[in-house]
Amino acid sequence: MQDTKKFLNSYNEEDHFIALNNQNVYVSYSGDYSENPIYHVHNSCELLFIEEGEAEYRIGKNYYHIGKNDVLVVGGTDPHSRKFTKVPCLRYGLAVIPAFMQSLPIINGYMNVYRTQSQEDALKLKNIDDAVFKRMIGIIWQLRDETAGDEEGRGDMVYALLLELTIALKRLLNLERQDVSxxxxxxxxxxxxxxxxxxxxxxxxxxxxxxxxxxxxxxxxxxxxxxxxxxxxxxxxxxxxxxxxxxxxxxxxxxxxxxxxxxxxxxxxxxxxxxxxxxxxxxxxxxxxxxxxxxxxxxx
Known part of the structure; x- marks a missing residue:
């Protein structure tokens, strides 16, 4: 996998917030050393993959503590805030617009993956097996490359990668496919x-x-x-x-x-x-x- 360190915090914050509301698939890689208590919300569902450090997220009225090899799902339109409890907190972010995901075959039957999980279900996304976690990070970086490029078949590749990630998450959450009719x-x-x-x-x-x-x-x-x-x-x-x-x-x-x-x-x-x-x-x-x-x- 490519050296990701050079991409750490390599985005403009204002552009970042715009992307969270308007881009169907958006990848970021961020690391923080200080608290950011701002309470915010966006249209996209945001998935956070923690590489290093720890943080506490508040989503609505519930609190979620996340650390290394954990994944946290923040549902679209769900207000949330964060504070870092162990720094640096390095995390990969994947933001997807729910309406876009719902338009994709097979994935539309697993949209319950892309909502804020209950505190009980969120435990299933903690301390993920290292090989599984690394594969998911690999998918995220492939998505970053595909969404930034213009190669032939780009849309099909994005779909394939999102489908693989969705299946991996649904297995961890032990979710059944929904009847989409x-x-x-x-x-x-x-x-x-x-x-x-x-x-x-x-x-x-x-x-x-x-x-x-x-x-x-x-x-x-x-x-x-x-x-x-x-x-x-x-x-x-x-x-x-x-x-x-x-x-x-x-x-x-x-x-x-x-x-x-x-x-x-x-x-x-x-x-x-x-x-x-x-x-x-x-x-x-x-x-x-x-x-x-x-x-x-x-x-x-």
Whole structure:
């Protein structure tokens, strides 16, 4: 395998955050010596492979301690933060957009791999056999090369690598393949609709009219398939995209709330604070300070 050390932290933080929200498959290799307590969220599912060091991640209300040869899955639109408990903390990151993964044959039956695991299931991804872990890292670096290049058959190779990684993770998690027809497909279609139409009117009644299903049927089956209440998911997508807008532009809170689909500024502020633990303006200031601190560290 190629010498990865030369790629350590070889990305711009601002570009990094943009990629986490817009790139179907994105690979990073990072190492930190100081804490970064920023609480953030993005559209992609992020998989972290720890090569050295230890860290504690908070995802929602749950805490996950990870160390060497551990993998942590952070589901898309799930707010999270981190602190390093043993430095340097060197980790490979693979970010994938769930809607893209769901479009891939076979992989679409294992989308439960790409969600935040329960604390109990997360234990299955700790202290992974060295040979298995190294193979997964090899896949990540092959993905990095393929997504950065333009060789013939690039798309097929990316799919093949993602499929191998998915199967390896599903084996560790002991997950069964989901039936992608029937209820699962309908709920997936509803989820995709929310992902792309979050700025429009969205409610159980609106979705009921669009998909010709009773609100209670949507509510029950969406939670069963994705482990999230449909209204909670709508708010998660809206807040995630509000964060994305805050990170790259300056807009008023009123305009921001309208851009992500809220008709009430107060509802938007309440939902944002509930998800991110800070107000939109506080997040904006913390994010800008984080970028400034990152630039300062790179100068030394």
């Amino acid at each position: 029937g209820t699962y497909k309908i709920m997936s279609d509803i989820k995709s609709y929310i992902d792309f139409h979050y700025s429009e009117e969205l409610s159980l009644n609106a979705l009921s009219s669009l998909f010709y299903l009773q609100p209670n049927t949507i509510s029950k089956n969406f939670s069963k398939v994705f482990g999230k209440n449909v209204n909670a998911y709508i708010n998660s997508v809206r807040v995630t995209n509000a964060v994305r807008i805050l990170e790259k532009s300056n807009v008023s809170i009123t305009s921001l709330s309208e851009m992500v689909g809220y008709t009430s500024v107060n509802t938007f502020l309440r939902q944002f604070r509930e998800k991110m633990n800070v107000s939109p303006l506080q997040y904006k200031k913390r994010f800008e300070q984080y970028l400034a601190d990152s630039d300062s560290r790179r100068q030394f």
